[in-house]
Amino acid sequence: MKQQKRTSFHAVRDEVKRRIESRIWPQGTLLPTESDLAEEFGCARATVNRALRELAEQGFVERKRKSGTRVKTAPVRQARFEISLARRVVEEQNGDYRYALVERAEIAAPAWLSSQLGLPPGTRVLHLLCMHYADNRPFQLEERWVSLAAVPAMEQADLSRIGPTEWLMTAIPFTDAEIAFGAIGADSRLAEFLSTSVGMPVMQMERTTWLKGQPVTFARLTHHPGFRVRTAY
Amino acid sequence: MKQQKRTSFHAVRDEVKRRIESRIWPQGTLLPTESDLAEEFGCARATVNRALRELAEQGFVERKRKSGTRVKTAPVRQARFEISLARRVVEEQNGDYRYALVERAEIAAPAWLSSQLGLPPGTRVLHLLCMHYADNRPFQLEERWVSLAAVPAMEQADLSRIGPTEWLMTAIPFTDAEIAFGAIGADSRLAEFLSTSVGMPVMQMERTTWLKGQPVTFARLTHHPGFRVRTAY
DNA sequence: CAGTGGTCTAGACCACCTC
DNA sequence: AGGTGGTCTAGACCACTGA
Incomplete structure (x- = not known):
């Protein structure tokens, strides 16, 4: 009892x-x-x-x-999903995680990015291209633009071993983010990175992140074919 | 002040x-x-x-x-999105919503469905196929299986004007659901319903719903190409 | 303007956990 | 065993808002 x-x-x-x-x-x-x-x-x-x-x-x-x-008459139910960190997702599936930095460059923000993030045109941003692997098979291609004005420390960051997502999460946790995702067909570059063929349907996630209202970074995460997002509530 | x-x-x-x-x-x-x-x-x-x-x-x-x-050292951030009702999504975008029931049949649950929902094999289920349109263009194809044991009233439901999702939400609100989504290539049936071509990448969402632990329904919602899910925050 | 939820207080006891 | 958060109480005042 x-x-x-x-x-x-x-x-x-x-x-x-x-x-x-x-x-x-x-x-x-x-x-x-x-x-x-x-x-x-x-x-x-x-x-x-x-x-x-x-x-x-x-x-x-x-x-x-x-x-x-x-x-409530029409309960508005919300589903939640964890904002995923590639390494964590892979390791949760007992996969072998590997990361590689493909490209790194400091550039002036292209017009579309300026408008996406609300940055003054020409702001210097860090452009990154990285791959995340699970069991040596492509898991996710991460393309990211980081405002150096918002995160100056990132200019010196060693991103050869730790991915930018993970680096940012420890450097500036507690950010606000907006996420959108959809299905797209792999173009030739994506197909090559993800070891698939052109036109294959893949999930692409776009994340925009702010810190205290200041735009920080925009990321485009494209997953291997067959990747699914799961939620519970 | x-x-x-x-x-x-x-x-x-x-x-x-x-x-x-x-x-x-x-x-x-x-x-x-x-x-x-x-x-x-x-x-x-x-x-x-x-x-x-x-x-x-x-x-x-x-x-x-x-x-x-x-x-917290590693804040686990969660993103949320509203569990969408086709009509509401379309109307929020100021679109003209239209609904059509394509197919309705009472069948014995196929094996895959029994295992998906945890139903005794052979349970009678309602199989539904419906289309949701935005501005007379295909928005979403909804294929759904409903356990009549869980929702007997649905056998008499008039689904010619109101979609099954909406009917269920008023009939049995406060359910638990699990959602998964991913990108797939349209097969010939999907291509036809969604007015697109075979192989086009589309977002497919699968929802499994329970009421007080009892399995109720499984739905496969396939969206028109270009559809994106956005988080509330 | 009156009724309802929103919030605060000061004190109390409890449950859980680490030491 | 003792410290910390978890919760409850009885009463009070406040803020919003529908009649």
Whole structure:
């Protein structure tokens, strides 16, 4: 017999969730007020508040002052996936990870990049091309542009052994990112790097990263054919 | 001058976050205890707790009893994207949404589906094929298998006007799902439905859905060429 | 303007963990 | 065994917003 001595907010949260999922409180229902629920569960209002706040975060209910708490009619569910680090993905699949720096150059930001990152035209950026391998087979081609104004230290970085993604994650963690991905057909360069043939469908991910609102880097990560992104929520 | 009368947990959270991002508290640093921070900020410990709990949820710090709160060394950032409903995606882009049911059949679950969903072999499932259009151009081909044991009401559902995804979302919201997506080359059937040519790279998304642990449905959503998934943040 | 959620407090006890 | 975060309480005031 596992019995909570005191009413935990877990108990309240789970019971309310159960009532929503069991349609005891169907979609659109107005829930009792926090005070009422506190009385029903025999706990403090703060405890109910904590429970309902979590359910709101998870998208089960919607809360508004004065109106009260309502079961969401069209729950907007979100899926999450980890922002992947090639090495970690490979190692999680028990693969042998290898990295290689293919190209490194300091250039003036091309126009498309300036507009993508919101950089003044002509800003000096570091252009990088690297390969990530799993069991000696191409896993991901990483092409990246880094604003040297945002990360001056990167000019001196030794990227022969550690990939730029990993370097940046230790140098400037806690960045904001925007990610988009889609399917493209491999062009001749991609086909060569990824050991596949021209036109093969591959997943390409584009990441734009900011640090405290300042644009840092834009990366285009192209994966070997057959690569899949998985999520859970 | 905007000044908080009382110390809000926002203020504490933002200040701690600032210290982490500014490397005042570098990665790995052990933060002061809740009580100490409460004293520093002149607030109750509960307020500090709320602030730190949020930072922990967001992946900035790691909390352990007795050990204390530590700045995360390798922050695992997660990206999120909305679980899309074709109609909503199209309408958000100011497109004209149209839906068509192509095929509907009740069949015995094929072996691959039984194993995918964990259903007893031979379970009766509803097999659906539908098209979603944006501005009369193919947007998404939806192929779906629904366990009638899990959603008996679906046998009577009128799916001629509302797509199965949308029907299911109102019939049984609050499900759990697993999503995987990748790039594939269109086969002849896909090419025809999506008005493209064989071999064109397209994004295919596979969703498996459970309701309270019970398998409900498996869907394969294939998008028109050029479709991209974007993260919310 | 009145009702509801949002937040804060001061104190308390507890559970877990490292020492 | 003792320190740290986890949680709860009872009461209070605040801020938003719908009637």
